[in-house]
Amino acid sequence: ALHVFGSVSSPVGKYEQEYSWFLTFNEDGTKVKRMEEMIDSSYLAEFFKRLHNYVEVGGGQGEAWADSVRAAYEESRGEA
Template sequence: MGRAAKSNDEYRAYLSTIMPLYSNFTVAVLQEIHDAETHTCIIHASSKAETEIGQYGNEYALILTFTEDGKQVTRFEEFVDSAYSERFVAALAKATSSQ
């Protein structure tokens, strides 16, 4: 989606601006695959929420890379249905800005 990487603090600040637009936001982990040899975990997840323009729902692939001892995450990558996200966020922004 062309977004720059964010620190934890930057991502928290970003979420604090958009999460009020969603209610009953839930995430379900559909599958996890752990690879001890490469120190990675891949997670297939989905989310859903209610908004003033209707139900939101998306799927995610999350890839976490860990230190060799597995105690810290060194990289976090998120893949999302970007076309859906862009359309939905634009429609939600339009609806909320017209109020």
């Protein structure tokens, strides 16, 4: 198991998140068979919504970045 904490400053405020990953390995321990992740998906969705809105109104750094933020937001929105 891995338990980590991440923090970053952004144009829409500070992002802080705690992550837990649980890994299951094959018999000889050379390959990961399964990975489970636990995060606060509600907080993640709310943060990406703010970031998405920031990019949409022109505060971002270009269309490629906007596309990646939009995709991440769409992916996380239903996971709360």
